[in-house]
Amino acid sequence: MVRNYFPETLSEALKIKRDDPETVPVAGGTDVMVSKKDAGSYLYLAGLKELKQTCVSGDDLVIGAGEAYRELLEEPLIPELLKAAMREVASPAIRNSGTLAGNICNASPAGDTLPPLYCMDAEVELSSMTGDGQVTARKLAISEFITGVRKLNKRPEELVTAVVIPGFKKTNGMKMYYEKVGARRSEAISKLSFAGLCLRDDNSKIISDIRFAFGSVGITTVRIRDEELKFLSAKDGRYSDMAEEITNDLDRVLKPIDDQRSTAEYRKRVSLNILKDFLQKCSEGSL
């Protein structure tokens, strides 16, 4: 007989997770209910008010793990780059139930919110309860939290309690670029996706920061800081020349696969074309 837990508070939920670490957390359920793998027990998080809060803490934006796409799309604090990706997730009904934290924990290479989150150096807050009832929390960079296809660097007793965007005001000041390529307008799981951010001074034409990340071209989202820094190091503002080098480097790095949605060759070629377009626009200041 399946056990179902309905915690009313976060600390109750953490206690249940400590005592029954195998229990499967359910937020919106849009992934859990489709996977149809029957678990022995489920822990329902949708009723927890503590997880439905988004607030600013110092320089950080702290997004509650229980916030659904719909709520976040209506929230003015959420960075536009993340909103651009959330608008493309699934369909209106799924955006009403599905959560950002659920998308992260699902750890699919095609998770649409992941490239923007990688670009923004997002962190995941993990909470748990110790034997003597103390609640402890730690934060991990998203790139350290997601380790593979459906693989997380998470202890069984832990729950994700928040998604943190550090220094979010700075990223909000950057120009953004987002592209999702799917089979059709709605409810298409991505063939590939790309997110980029750029900070350019229009007077000096100097680019002082750039970030870009690719979805669906590897087992996890691909973002390579060294390539970004290489682009920034272009001598005398000759970014266009550097753009070509970066694209060639990425050609060697991206390792997409063939599957039912697309082919490796298509994914690679289109991803590189999008990268070229992004770098070109950054160089010209036309983002």
Place this chain on the structure above:
Amino acid sequence: MISFTLNGEKVESRGNGNERLLDVLREEFSLTGPKEGCGEGECGACAVLMDGRLTNSCITPLANAAGREVVTIEGYSRTDRYRVLEKCFAEEGAVQCGFCTPGMVMAAEGLLSVDPDPSEEDVRLAISGNLCRCTGYNMIIKAIMRASKEGKGLW
């Protein structure tokens, strides 16, 4: 027991939290308006409103309905808003086999309740999670646009 409001009445379900809301509605409460098309969240035939928001009941665990207000097409059909949509769907030829219709009407309500004066593009987006194998969508879009005009003041 999981309690929630169903079409305006307080109810309690004997179901387990992990059961699909769709099965509970159809089997325990004999509400067969919500249909099972794909069973995977992709077609919208099972759509209902939860706290006024469009929700696919086939991928909603019963647990997530606890304490919420669930409205199916049966409850919605007692409203004036429904009567406008019904008339416009009929007159625009937006119903053929009718399998998608309850979900389409729920999607229309989900849109009009927050945006009473939508553009055609807004309507297309609002029903983008609802599949129809018969009409080719244009009649449905026209029907919803027309309802937004004929039902002015209702939403």
